[in-house]
Amino acid sequence: MSGAILDPRTAPTFPMAAKMAMGDLQLRQNVRHATDVIRAKRAQVVNEMPDWQELREAGKKIRQHTMEHLDYYLQEFEANCTHAGGVVHWARDAEEARHIIVQLVKASGSSEVIKIKSMTTEEIQLNPALEAAGIHPFETDLAELIIQLGQDRPSHIVVPALHKNRHQIREIFQREMDLPELGERPQDLADAARIFLREKFLRVKTGVSGANFLIAETGGVCVVESEGNGRMCLTLPDTLITVAGIDKVLPRFQDLEVMLQLLPRSATGERMNPYNSIWTGVHAGDGPRAFHVVLMDNARTVVLADPEGRQTLHCIRCAACQNACPVYTQTGGHAYGSVYAGPIGAILTPQLQEMHHAQSLPYASSLCGACYEVCPVKINIPEVLIHLRNKVVKQNTAGFAGLFDVEAGAMKAMAMIFRSERRFRAAQRLGRIAERPIVDKEGWIGWLPGLLGGWTQSRDLQEMPKETFRDWWKKRDADDQ
Amino acid sequence: MHEEIALRVALFIACYNDTLFPETGKAVVRVLERLGHTVEFPAGQTCCGQMHYNTGYQAEAMPLLERFVAQFKHAEAVVVPSSSCVAMMRDHYPKMADQIGKLSLTVEVEKLLPRVFEFSEFLTKRLGLEDVGAYYPHRVTYHASCHGLRNLMLGDGPIRLLKAVRGIDLVEIDDSEQCCGFGGTFAMKNVEVSSAMLAEKVAAVLNTKAQACTACDNSCLMHVQGALHRQRTGVKTLHLAEILAGEERSTL
Numbered sequence: 115m116s117g118a119i120l121d122p123r124t125a126p127t128f129p130m131a132a133k134m135a136m137g138d139l140q141l142r143q144n145v146r147h148a149t150d151v152i153r154a155k156r157a158q159v160v161n162e163m164p165d166w167q168e169l170r171e172a173g174k175k176i177r178q179h180t181m182e183h184l185d186y187y188l189q190e191f192e193a194n195c196t197h198a199g200g201v202v203h204w205a206r207d208a209e210e211a212r213h214i215i216v217q218l219v220k221a222s223g224s225s226e227v228i229k230i231k232s233m234t235t236e237e238i239q240l241n242p243a244l245e246a247a248g249i250h251p252f253e254t255d256l257a258e259l260i261i262q263l264g265q266d267r268p269s270h271i272v273v274p275a276l277h278k279n280r281h282q283i284r285e286i287f288q289r290e291m292d293l294p295e296l297g298e299r300p301q302d303l304a305d306a307a308r309i310f311l312r313e314k315f316l317r318v319k320t321g322v323s324g325a326n327f328l329i330a331e332t333g334g335v336c337v338v339e340s341e342g343n344g345r346m347c348l349t350l351p352d353t354l355i356t357v358a359g360i361d362k363v364l365p366r367f368q369d370l371e372v373m374l375q376l377l378p379r380s381a382t383g384e385r386m387n388p389y390n391s392i393w394t395g396v397h398a399g400d401g402p403r404a405f406h407v408v409l410m411d412n413a414r415t416v417v418l419a420d421p422e423g424r425q426t427l428h429c430i431r432c433a434a435c436q437n438a439c440p441v442y443t444q445t446g447g448h449a450y451g452s453v454y455a456g457p458i459g460a461i462l463t464p465q466l467q468e469m470h471h472a473q474s475l476p477y478a479s480s481l482c483g484a485c486y487e488v489c490p491v492k493i494n495i496p497e498v499l500i501h502l503r504n505k506v507v508k509q510n511t512a513g514f515a516g517l518f519d520v521e522a523g524a525m526k527a528m529a530m531i532f533r534s535e536r537r538f539r540a541a542q543r544l545g546r547i548a549e550r551p552i553v554d555k556e557g558w559i560g561w562l563p564g565l566l567g568g569w570t571q572s573r574d575l576q577e578m579p580k581e582t583f584r585d586w587w588k589k590r591d592a593d594d595q
Numbered sequence: 596m597h598e599e600i601a602l603r604v605a606l607f608i609a610c611y612n613d614t615l616f617p618e619t620g621k622a623v624v625r626v627l628e629r630l631g632h633t634v635e636f637p638a639g640q641t642c643c644g645q646m647h648y649n650t651g652y653q654a655e656a657m658p659l660l661e662r663f664v665a666q667f668k669h670a671e672a673v674v675v676p677s678s679s680c681v682a683m684m685r686d687h688y689p690k691m692a693d694q695i696g697k698l699s700l701t702v703e704v705e706k707l708l709p710r711v712f713e714f715s716e717f718l719t720k721r722l723g724l725e726d727v728g729a730y731y732p733h734r735v736t737y738h739a740s741c742h743g744l745r746n747l748m749l750g751d752g753p754i755r756l757l758k759a760v761r762g763i764d765l766v767e768i769d770d771s772e773q774c775c776g777f778g779g780t781f782a783m784k785n786v787e788v789s790s791a792m793l794a795e796k797v798a799a800v801l802n803t804k805a806q807a808c809t810a811c812d813n814s815c816l817m818h819v820q821g822a823l824h825r826q827r828t829g830v831k832t833l834h835l836a837e838i839l840a841g842e843e844r845s846t847l
Contacts, residue, residue, distance in 0.1 A: 125810075128785070129784065129785050129786070129787065129788075129810070132787055132788050132822075133787045136788070136791060172640065175723055191603055198727060205806070224671035229764070246837065320655050333764055440773060440774045440776070440792050441785070441788050441792075444788050444791045444792065445788060473775045476651075477781065478785060478788075479778065479781065480741070480743035480774050480777065480778025480779075480781045480789065481741070481778055481779070481781070482745070482774035483741055483742075483745035483746060484741075484745070484772070484774070486745070487745055497686070498688075500649055500651070503649070504650030504651045504652075505650055505651075506651055507650070507651035507653075522652075525647060525652045525655060526652075526655060528646070528647070528655075529647055529656075529658070529659070531639040531641075532610065532642040532644075532659055532662075533641070533658050533659070533662065534641075535638060535639045535640075535641060538610070538642075540642045542613075542614050552835060555718055557823060562827075567783075568782065568786040569782060569783055569821070571786050572786070572789075572790035572793060572794075572822060573790075573793070573818065573821025573822050573824075573825055574821050574824040574825045575817075575821060576615070576817075576820070576824070578614060578615060579615070579616075579617055579618075581617060582613050582614055582617055583608050583612065583613045583616075583617035583619075583620035583621070584608075584638070586620075587620075587636045588638075
């Protein structure tokens with residue numbers, strides 16, 4: 115097995131997991147360092163673009179249009195991909211997708227696969243399914259290789275091993291590649307990975323990839339990457355199997371003009387990805403002889419059905435929101451209990467779980483809006499977070515048990531107070547009386563009970579002033595007359 | 596003085612300012628009156644509904660929208676010394692009014708919102724002012740609250756107002772676009788992360804050697820102040836309006 119799995123169905127709540135993660139100071143330093151570096155690079159290459167805001171708007175429009183006509187574009191993709199010699203498979207959920215892929219690998223006659231970095235394969239937990247079927251997957255992306263060899267879990271969409279520093283990576287390589295003398299310079303580590311992987315590239319006859327984009331107009335598939343390992347996986351094997359969420363489709367080839375400007379600058383702070391691969395079906399004497407695409411729903415149509423949540427599907431997985439998020443940069447990705455961490459994970463994961471799990475994630479945000487500001491396709495993440503919070507509240511307050519929800523009770527009481535000036539004044543007076551026993555001599559509160567106790571874990575609170583503003587105003591008004 | 600026609604300004608103080616930070620309201624009144632405007636305080640006002648809405652209690656926020664509109668629909672201009680409340684109104688009121696489904700309410704919200712201003716925004720954008728005749732002889736740093744920065748696009752408006760204050764020693768804070776970690780109920784639901792974010796903000800404030808940290812939102816300031824006091828730093832927080840209300844003869 116390739117380490118513990120990030121599964122929203124069994125993950126602890128975000129506050130609990132965050133507390134644990136934040137105790138790991140090495141992890142926090144690694145996450146902070148990596149996100150600071152990527153963020154600075156992104157800012158530099160974004161600021162040099164005079165039309166960045168127009169590009170974002172164009173990106174948003176393309177994604178919005180695609181989602182409004184998703185059925186049409188998926189069928190167009192299927193027809194064009196099939197025409198070009200590809201075989202299109204449809205998977206309702208993760209289980210169907212895994213089953214199809216395992217059968218295809220078996221049919222290819224190989225007991226090994228080389229893999230391109232793909233969050234979709236992480237989402238559906240493909241590697242354990244392959245292993246259970248006696249098929250050995252080799253991750254070929256450097257970061258994914260580190261994760262696989264270290265029996266670890268991805269913590270970032272673009273840089274899955276960003277929580278590890280090079281000393282930790284060296285230890286993993288020394289142990290797993292049996293290289294006790296390995297140095298710790300980046301070059302040493304890259305050389306070790308290159309030698310380790312080259313042998314796999316030349317031997318393994320079946321490749322598995324995800325997709326950055328599916329192009330409906332041509333039936334082509336696009337993958338962008340930085341290392342070139344993907345290019346190897348796309349060209350050397352006899353059989354290539356691509357699995358993609360149905361949200362990955364783009365209408366036209368020309369839409370890449372917008373997306374391939376937005377994505378690399380947002381993701382890695384590069385003006386262009388070092389490797390941009392686009393392939394369409396099969397071609398005699400060039401690349402894989404058999405090509406399959408598994409188009410997977412896995413709750414995406416459920417997300418699409420919700421008018422307020424569906425902009426989540428516009429995501430192009432650049433992870434700029436993760437790097438910009440003041441919550442993610444404190445906790446790292448594992449605390450989110452899902453392969454999709456950070457702000458986008460906080461809205462995508464609970465929706466992919468059809469709100470049955472991961473209900474604490476929509477609250478894992480101060481709503482500061484840094485994610486929305488950097489999103490290349492202008493997903494209003496704070497707006498969706500608030501929408502999902504409403505769904506969580508509706509779940510928690512439904513039925514008989516909802517009557518005993520402490521937070522909901524307090525919120526409803528507050529709302530009732532705010533609906534009347536008289537009750538609001540009375541509550542202000544009552545508050546001054548109620549706080550008396552816990553106010554110290556200097557007029558500060560250092561301890562609060564119950565749900566409010568979270569506040570006083572790290573902050574004091576000043577006592578309420580003797581006079582509210584409205585009392586002062588009333589007196590002043592009276593004095594004037 | 597200046598040539599702006601005197602306005603009748605309705606003050607929406609915000610529930611927490613009313614209860615916890617009355618000095619901010621008094622300062623707003625002082626600044627606006629000093630500039631020659633008339634201030635009104637519709638007595639039936641309570642809360643904009645932000646806390647309920649952002650925590651997921653949308654249904655509870657709906658009547659508060661209706662209440663706000665009823666109280667302020669005839670105002671010439673509404674001034675709110677709380678950037679997050681204004682963001683709540685601008686970002687969510689139109690959609691909420693649609694959901695309530697009364698056409699008259701939707702129309703009233705549409706007509707009212709362009710007349711609602713965050714306090715610093717009212718001075719810089721509505722009145723076109725930078726110098727409001729204030730005096731505040733202290734070292735100050737400005738915290739750009741997220742809602743003011745990203746939702747209201749206040750830009751350098753508050754900074755320009757502060758720079759025009761006589762006697763002030765204004766110091767820029769590092770990582771000025773970073774959230775303080777308040778986020779309403781986030782501060783209690785995610786104490787650990789919120790506290791870590793706050794620790795960084797407090798360090799940045801202390802790094803400026805300022806005597807006071809100011810902002811356009813007392814909710815962020817309450818959060819920062821909570822830690823500044825817990826750590827006995829001796830640094831205080833105060834709303835931008837309280838600095839702009841300072842006058843040479845009344846101070847010292």
